[in-house]
Amino acid sequence: MNRRALLTSAVAAFVAVASPRWTAYSHEGENFSAGEPGNTKAPSRIVLITMQDSDGNMRFIPNKLDVKKGEQIKFVIRNGGVIAHEFVLATAAENLEHAKLMQKYPDMEHDDPNAIRLAPGKTGEIVWKFTKAGAFEFSCLIPGHREAGMIGHVIVK
Numbered sequence: 001m002n003r004r005a006l007l008t009s010a011v012a013a014f015v016a017v018a019s020p021r022w023t024a025y026s027h028e029g030e031n032f033s034a035g036e037p038g039n040t041k042a043p044s045r046i047v048l049i050t051m052q053d054s055d056g057n058m059r060f061i062p063n064k065l066d067v068k069k070g071e072q073i074k075f076v077i078r079n080g081g082v083i084a085h086e087f088v089l090a091t092a093a094e095n096l097e098h099a100k101l102m103q104k105y106p107d108m109e110h111d112d113p114n115a116i117r118l119a120p121g122k123t124g125e126i127v128w129k130f131t132k133a134g135a136f137e138f139s140c141l142i143p144g145h146r147e148a149g150m151i152g153h154v155i156v157k
Contacts, residue, residue: 033091034136034154037113038127044074051118051140051150053081058148060087060138067156072129079118085145086110086117089128089138089154095146102141117142130156 038044050061058081067073077087088095088110102108110117116124130136133156140150 032114033094033132034089034114034156035129035131038072038074038129040074040127042072044072044127046074046076049075049077049087049138049152050080051077051085051087053083053085058085058140058145058150060140060150060152063152065152065154067130067154069130069133069156071156072127075126075128076123077116077118077126078123079120082120084117084119084142085140085150086115086142087126087138088141089114089126089136092135092137095137095139095141099139099141099143099146103143106143130154133157 047062047065052059052061065073075087075089079085088098090098114126114128116126118124136154136156138152138154139146
């Protein structure tokens with residue numbers, strides 16, 4: 001292997017190891033605060049969530065959702081804005097903790113079934129089963145977005 005190829009490989013390996021990933025959730029037994037990843041083959045209620053950033057306001061439409069414990073939701077999430085946004089489903093405390101990390105690492109990659117980042121004009125899906133009652137939220141944790149209003153609430157009864 002020539003020197004240039006070796007250096008390129010070393011840099012790529014370093015970036016892969018040093019690149020922060022959000023791992024605050026335990027994947028052993030899929031332990032998530034708001035429930036668990038859903039079964040894409042099981043029936044779901046479909047909820048369209050649009051992320052917007054027009055007129056200086058950032059928001060989710062809708063920004064409130066009532067769910068029955070045990071219900072499965074297929075979130076169809078569309079970025080209707082002109083900049084990237086994300087949807088992270090967790091408790092408020094977890095999202096606030098995650099937001100602090102995002103301040104340090106704004107390009108952090110997410111590899112969790114309860115989170116998705118979308119470029120402008122793109123659409124993605126999250127299938128989620130709400131197995132726990134309580135108050136949860138979805139928010140965009142890209143620095144400044146949550147503070148600008150990109151937060152929604154899920155009440156599970």
